[in-house]
Amino acid sequence: MTQFRHFFLALTCVLAVACGDDDASGDVGTRDAGGDSTSSDTGFDGGSEIDSGTEPGSLEFTLEAEDTITDGLSPEGGDEAILDGWAVDFDQYVIAIGEVDLQFATDASVTAEDADILVVDLTTVPPAGLPLWSFDTLATGRWEVFYLQAHAGEGTRHESVTEADFMEMSDNDCTYLIRGSLNKTDGRSCPPATLATPPAGTTPDADGCFANTTIAFDFCAEAETAFGPCESEDGPTGVAVTGGTTQSASLTIHGDHIFFNGFPEGDEGAVMRLAQWLADCDLDLDGTVTRAELEAIEPSDLAELDARYDLSAPFPDLPLDNMWNYLRAQLKTQGHFQGEGECPFDGVAHED
Numbered sequence: 001m002t003q004f005r006h007f008f009l010a011l012t013c014v015l016a017v018a019c020g021d022d023d024a025s026g027d028v029g030t031r032d033a034g035g036d037s038t039s040s041d042t043g044f045d046g047g048s049e050i051d052s053g054t055e056p057g058s059l060e061f062t063l064e065a066e067d068t069i070t071d072g073l074s075p076e077g078g079d080e081a082i083l084d085g086w087a088v089d090f091d092q093y094v095i096a097i098g099e100v101d102l103q104f105a106t107d108a109s110v111t112a113e114d115a116d117i118l119v120v121d122l123t124t125v126p127p128a129g130l131p132l133w134s135f136d137t138l139a140t141g142r143w144e145v146f147y148l149q150a151h152a153g154e155g156t157r158h159e160s161v162t163e164a165d166f167m168e169m170s171d172n173d174c175t176y177l178i179r180g181s182l183n184k185t186d187g188r189s190c191p192p193a194t195l196a197t198p199p200a201g202t203t204p205d206a207d208g209c210f211a212n213t214t215i216a217f218d219f220c221a222e223a224e225t226a227f228g229p230c231e232s233e234d235g236p237t238g239v240a241v242t243g244g245t246t247q248s249a250s251l252t253i254h255g256d257h258i259f260f261n262g263f264p265e266g267d268e269g270a271v272m273r274l275a276q277w278l279a280d281c282d283l284d285l286d287g288t289v290t291r292a293e294l295e296a297i298e299p300s301d302l303a304e305l306d307a308r309y310d311l312s313a314p315f316p317d318l319p320l321d322n323m324w325n326y327l328r329a330q331l332k333t334q335g336h337f338q339g340e341g342e343c344p345f346d347g348v349a350h351e352d
Contacts, residue, residue: 055243062129065122069255086275117155146228223331230337262310294324
């Protein structure tokens with residue numbers, strides 16, 4: 001477990017003890033957090049003071065991909081439409097995710113962990129989700145949920161990811177590997193004039209833009225983030241475990257935050273999804289946006305980032321001083337729970 005993750009859980013332990021939860025029941029014992037086992041049994045293991053009158057339960061977590069990942073985004077996408085006319089298709093959307101931690105709601109010292117981190121291509125995840133983490137013999141009651149977007153090198157390759165892609169992510173400490181394209185029949189790139197390096201003989205139009213109808217992107221990005229305690233969209237935090245049954249819950253990754261016009265702390269319906277900023281980062285007009293190009297561009301260089309954008313940085317240790325860091329910051333907000341449920345990220349409350 002990473003150092004910042006330990007601190008985050010410790011802080012939550014203090015809050016959980018102070019607040020309590022009426023949904024938990026039974027006398028449960030204690031267990032050290034951060035064990036090395038793949039699946040930790042808690043509240044009913046041999047070293048715990050158990051409630052002999054309460055049957056334990058089980059909990060299974062699936063990985064779920066938002067349909068913006070599997071289906072892409074379009075100008076006709078309803079509430080999730082790209083408003084400046086671009087369509088977005090993702091060929092690969094690989095993430096390193098896992099280290100699912102549970103914390104008993106009425107006794108923060110009682111914890112369980114499935115330490116597995118899996119590197120999975122979200123474009124291959126079925127609509128019902130992919131079951132990846134499990135917990136057995138949990139005490140009956142409510143359990144708070146935490147999880148981690150990690151570095152690929154800390155994890156295990158899922159069969160949906162090639163060896164070559166896994167090695168690329170591992171060697172570069174990447175959390176995400178995202179490949180896809182922007183498409184628009186009358187698309188243009190309008191790179192900053194002081195940074196643009198168009199091919200010889202290429203002339204911009206009157207707006208300083210160049211025809212560019214298909215623009216590929218290939219991003220291997222570090223975005224390690226701790227999420228939790230997670231809550232359902234319309235419900236309480238965590239999951240209620242019932243004795244003698246197996247409950248299920250999902251860790252959901254959204255795919256459209258890199259096109260948000262800021263870092264919202266309100267209803268996601270107020271968010272605008274815009275892709276022109278990425279099209280304008282194709283500095284050499286070769287039809288592909290690279291990390292090097294994003295690193296060369298400051299937000300103030302892009303005329304597209306106008307009053308519609310809120311560039312308030314949500315992470316103190318990740319200043320938005322270039323567009324690569326802007327992309328990374330957006331990727332660090334994509335973790336959700338049970339579809340649209342929210343999870344604070346790195347201790348910052350998230351209500352998008």
